[in-house]
Amino acid sequence: MNMTSVNVTAANFVAAQFNSVDKVFESRGQRFEVLRGFDLTVREGEFLAVVGPSGSGKSTLLNLLSGLDDASAGTVVCNGRIVDGINTHVGYITQQDNLLPWLTVQQNISISLEIRGVAPAERADRVAAMIAKVGLKGFEHHHPSKLSGGMRKRAMLARTLVYDPQIILMDEPFGPLDAQLKVVLQAELLKLWSATGKTVVFVTHDIVEAITLADRVVVLSHRPSRIKLEEHITIGRPREVHDVRFTPGFEEHYRRLWAAIEIHGAGGTHQ
Ligand SMILES: Nc1ncnc2c1ncn2[C@@H]1O[C@H](COP(=O)(O)OP(=O)(O)OP(=O)(O)O)[C@@H](O)[C@H]1O
Numbered sequence: 001m002n003m004t005s006v007n008v009t010a011a012n013f014v015a016a017q018f019n020s021v022d023k024v025f026e027s028r029g030q031r032f033e034v035l036r037g038f039d040l041t042v043r044e045g046e047f048l049a050v051v052g053p054s055g056s057g058k059s060t061l062l063n064l065l066s067g068l069d070d071a072s073a074g075t076v077v078c079n080g081r082i083v084d085g086i087n088t089h090v091g092y093i094t095q096q097d098n099l100l101p102w103l104t105v106q107q108n109i110s111i112s113l114e115i116r117g118v119a120p121a122e123r124a125d126r127v128a129a130m131i132a133k134v135g136l137k138g139f140e141h142h143h144p145s146k147l148s149g150g151m152r153k154r155a156m157l158a159r160t161l162v163y164d165p166q167i168i169l170m171d172e173p174f175g176p177l178d179a180q181l182k183v184v185l186q187a188e189l190l191k192l193w194s195a196t197g198k199t200v201v202f203v204t205h206d207i208v209e210a211i212t213l214a215d216r217v218v219v220l221s222h223r224p225s226r227i228k229l230e231e232h233i234t235i236g237r238p239r240e241v242h243d244v245r246f247t248p249g250f251e252e253h254y255r256r257l258w259a260a261i262e263i264h265g266a267g268g269t270h271q
C-alpha cells in the first residue's frame with residue numbers, strides 16, 4: 001500500500017471540511033466579519049447539527065459548502081475537492097421557501113431531475129415514489145400556494161431528496177412548524193437518514209431538536225464565529241423522536257448546550 005492509497009482511504013471518511021475559513025461581507029463601507037479562521041470537519045454519514053445565535057453565520061456556512069457563496073480566505077472541501085463553484089455533491093434545503101409558485105408539487109420536484117438530465121419515464125417514477133415517501137400523495141397537482149406550511153416543507157424536502165444527493169444541507173427546515181408536525185417530519189428524516197447513510201448538516205435554533213436528531217452538535221459563538229462547544233450526543237439509536245427528551249443523558253446534553261449558547265441581553269458571560 002502506498003501513500004496515495006492511504007490518503008484516499010482517509011479522505012473517504014470525510015464528507016466536508018472547512019479549513020481556516022474567513023468570511024467577510026462588505027456593504028456600504030461596513031465590514032461584517034462573520035467567520036475567522038473557522039475549522040470544521042464533517043464525517044461521512046454523520047448527522048451534524050449546528051446551533052448558535054442569530055447572525056452567527058449558520059446559513060453562511062451552508063452557503064459556502066453549497067458553493068452559493070465563496071470564502072474570503074481558507075478553503076472549503078467537499079468529497080475531497082475544493083468547492084469553487086456550485087457544489088453538485090450537496091442538496092440544499094434553504095432557510096427560505098423557494099418552491100416555484102407557478103409549478104405544481106409534482107413539477108417542482110421533477111425539475112430537480114430534469115436539470116440533471118434524467119429521462120422522463122424514470123423521472124415520473126422517482127417523483128411519484130418520493131411524493132409517497134413524504135406523504136404528499138393526493139397533492140401532486142396542487143400549487144405551493146394551496147399547501148400548508150408543513151406541506152411546502154415536505155415538498156422542498158422531496159425536491160432535494162429525489163436526486164439522491166450524498167450530503168444534505170438543511171437550514172432550519174422545521175422551524176416554523178407546529179410541534180406535532182415537527183415530530184412527524186423529524187421522525188421521517190431520521191428514518192430516511194438511517195436507511196440511506198447520507199451525511200446531514202442540519203441548522204436549527206432548537207436545542208431539543210439538535211439533540212434528538214444529531215450525532216454531534218456544534219455551537220457557534222457570536223461573529224466572528226468560532227466553535228464554542230462540540231457536543232457528542234451519546235443517546236443510542238434508533239431514537240424515538242418524541243421520547244428522546246426523557247432519555248437518560250438528555251438533560252446533561254441540554255444543560256451544556258444551553259449554557260454555551262450566548263443570548264443577547266441575557267446577562268450571560270462577559271469576555
Ligand atoms: N450577503 C450578505 N451581505 C452582507 N452581510 C451578510 C450577507 N449575508 C449574511 N450577512 C451577515 O452575516 C452574518 C451572518 O449571517 P447568517 O445568515 O449566516 O446568520 P445565521 O446564523 O444563519 O442567522 P439566523 O439564525 O438569523 O438565520 C449576519 O450578520 C448577516 O447580516
Ligand SMILES: [Mg+2]
Binds near residue numbers: 058059060095171
Ligand atoms: Mg440563517
